[in-house]
Amino acid sequence: MSDAWIYGSTGSADDTSRLLAELGFSPHRVAANGTLRPPAGDSRAPALAVVLANGLEQPSCAELCARLAADEELGEVPVIVAMASDALGEGIGVAEGHELLVEPFTSVELQARIARARRAVNGVDHDDIVRVGSLEMNLATYQVAIGGRPVDFTYMEYELLKFLVTHPKRVFSREALLNRVWGYDYYGGARTVDVHVRRVRAKLGSEHASRIKTVRSVGYRWEEK
């Protein structure tokens, strides 16, 4: 799923790892040898970076923050900096865009600060971004991207796709789709749905087009397979 890179090796690193895992992240520890990437795994930018400031010596927290902020490829990564209360006074530099977390913290606070850090980067709440394979829907910006490349959907195409994606596996009759996507007071030909499905499929491309399954004499279904 979404990777989280953890910098620093205080005693709280294991706790933090566990909390992040509970929140749905795959935590990866990053060695404190100067690199910004975890030793193994792909080098795709993670969904989150967590800096445990306590005991960070080489590089220092401020330096690490600065390098994270400056890294070209990682430039868009949400960053959370966690430190103990008594380390706050030491003028440790936490970059402006980064979110400050003071230990001890609860899982709920961590979650809230993750959301804030991500919002600062993406301009929207993470909850508003849906990913299915290489397909990415930003529900706040009305943008769809496939493999990072933006794809233009018209309003109705977008609404239809959004509905299907957010209601996976269930089959919807054309009538049901007309009611829930077009609106309850709508009355028009059911074939309208067909045409829209076709256009959405075309824009989705070969990789994702087949995700909209047609269930003969019933309707359509979104399948993430």
Added chain:
Amino acid sequence: MSDAWIYGSTGSADDTSRLLAELGFSPHRVAANGTLRPPAGDSRAPALAVVLANGLEQPSCAELCARLAADEELGEVPVIVAMASDALGEGIGVAEGHELLVEPFTSVELQARIARARRAVNGVDHDDIVRVGSLEMNLATYQVAIGGRPVDFTYMEYELLKFLVTHPKRVFSREALLNRVWGYDYYGGARTVDVHVRRVRAKLGSEHASRIKTVRSVGYRWEEK
């Protein structure tokens, strides 16, 4: 003798007042009757605003935050929003530039977050120049330049452009723009937004005009691409 305005009246208000006083502020409680200013004293912008979210009903925390962020005169005030841990999950909107503080907190953490909130304001104030390609906005002097050549924007044109530029990627409905750029108590035709968008586009010139994307039957979005 820097003033701090405190919104909300939970039990922690007194504690917060005391802590702020210890840190050298003059705390003033603001009535929860809708105004943003304290009942007495001069109306100069304070050095700090603290929102105690717990128990805030009318206006809600999110609304209060939005109004604080939108207030013309107070726009440059550092804001801290304090709330209990169990209130975090409710999707309470804390504006992006505001600093989130989770109760219970220590005096040291409060101090650190005050510093961050102030840096956020002063920082934005400081390198107050936003650059997007050859477009340059000086948020302090209300000046816009394209390719080094100054361009005149009227007040509302400037405000609209500034709002879009400082909230990139996100789509805003005309109504949302009317609320957040024109003001909450404004009520007028939504087409007003169209016309202003058109004028801003015209002044932006061919290179930047397309950065204001229109999302059909939704609204407008700023894209730096």
Added chain:
DNA sequence: GGGTTTGTGAACGGCAGATGAACAACTCGA
């Protein structure tokens, strides 16, 4: 192979948005 269901291409028509211009409110200086 006949009937039903779905895919496909093209064309129509409505409407959202762009555009130009006029109007109203306000500022400022003579």
Added chain:
DNA sequence: TCGAGTTGTTCATCTGCCGTTCACAAACCC
């Protein structure tokens, strides 16, 4: 106080997009 200039809003018209529909081809089931 008047008038000219500026600025925000609204009206009227136009244009192009896009949602819808239709006709036909293809696929599927009996």
